[in-house]
Amino acid sequence: MADDFTGATDLATNWVARGLRTSVTLGVPSDEQLADLRVAGMDAVVVALKTRTAPVADAVRQSVAALDALRRLGCERFYDKYCSTFDSTPAGNIGPVADALAAELGADKVVVVPSFPATGRTVYQGHLFVGGQLLSESSMRHHPLTPMTDSDVAALLRPQTTHRVATVPLQTVRAGAAALRAAIDAAEGTYVVVDALDESDLAIIAEVTSGDPLVTGGSGLALGLPAVADAPATDAMPVTAGHRAVLAGSASSATRGQIADAREQLAHHKLDLAALRADLPGEVARLTAWARERWSRAPGEPVLVYAVDSLDDLEKAPPAGERPASEVMEEALAGCATAFAEAGARQFLVAGGETSGSVVQALDVQRLELGPSLAPGVSWAHGTAADGRAYNLALKSGNFGHRDIFTAGWQALA
């Protein structure tokens, strides 16, 4: 299970890359969805939750419900996917969720592996690096919801868990499978943060944990699996004809660069927080009229709607009596998604995990099948909403993707 929607498609992208037939359910699957998944005969299922910044008790309840559903489906091994930049606060939710899952599964050793080298995330001497910078010195220190101001993974996890947290250094990983397994078993703690700098390190960690009921991490560890023979054909993904939109609620530095790049080519509109607070439905209606007009003049051209293009846009605290900016922006982008869909949009590239959760929940899509990959951890997907409308969706993690992804990413749907 994954704590946000972009993280879910990130993990699914990596499992598909290793040849596993993988479905993503958006929320805890119902009995009917479980029956469909049984028929489809998947190798892996990712349950996408929106729990990264939810109240702790809520996050734990939803994660345990996801575990329960997956067990009823017959799953025996579980991957607790959180952000490769360990997005959390001293209260959670990584620790409390992992504690609950470990208790349910009777797991006494659980690896903690944020490393995802293909996107620049590595762990060395227990410290998390992003593109060669310590996490605490990276742009993640400015994150609007989970600012990361420490890089020591064990130190980040300790206040969040009732268990002890140990670390295993890179030398032990590189000493091979037997040495690593022995070190994990001997570690003084339930959680074991394991260093990994490249995919060969992840392959060793994946090998030695292949019998563990629970592993935790970013999606990189999934790339450590040996490839299965006949990989599923992602080019078989159905493409749904319709208008195109980029909806970006992410304030991450990669997204801000992608917005700057796309503004040169796409019709764009920056959301105005004050105007949304004054009249959110009216703003969404005006934006939809603008998008309709753009699509009528340039069919096939995406429109770009975004929240932030500079860190100065970020609101630290709302004015007295007002809702937090994050809630307002997520509601506005979710409102745009449903109104744009009503106007004929069927292809959405969404930036940001929380934003993707709000958008996909508003569209009421319940399951995604993955298609072509756009970048490490990002793929197009196809899903059908409860009202029967089909969509192509790419859910892009804030810091993932090349600078031109908002303009070049559509080629895969051509």
Ligand SMILES: Nc1ncnc2c1ncn2[C@@H]1O[C@H](COP(=O)(O)OP(=O)(O)OP(=O)(O)O)[C@@H](O)[C@H]1O
């Ligand atoms: N002006 C603003 N002030 C404060 N928060 C904002 C503002 N604009 C957008 N936000 C919020 O910032 C949050 C960004 O989180 P989101 O998960 O969508 O992106 P991200 O963290 O970059 O992506 P990911 O989680 O995939 O790395 C959203 O809740 C969004 O609504």
Ligand SMILES: O=C(O)[C@@H](O)C(=O)CO
């Ligand atoms: O692990 C990552 O970095 C991403 O999948 C993510 O979770 C960002 O929201």
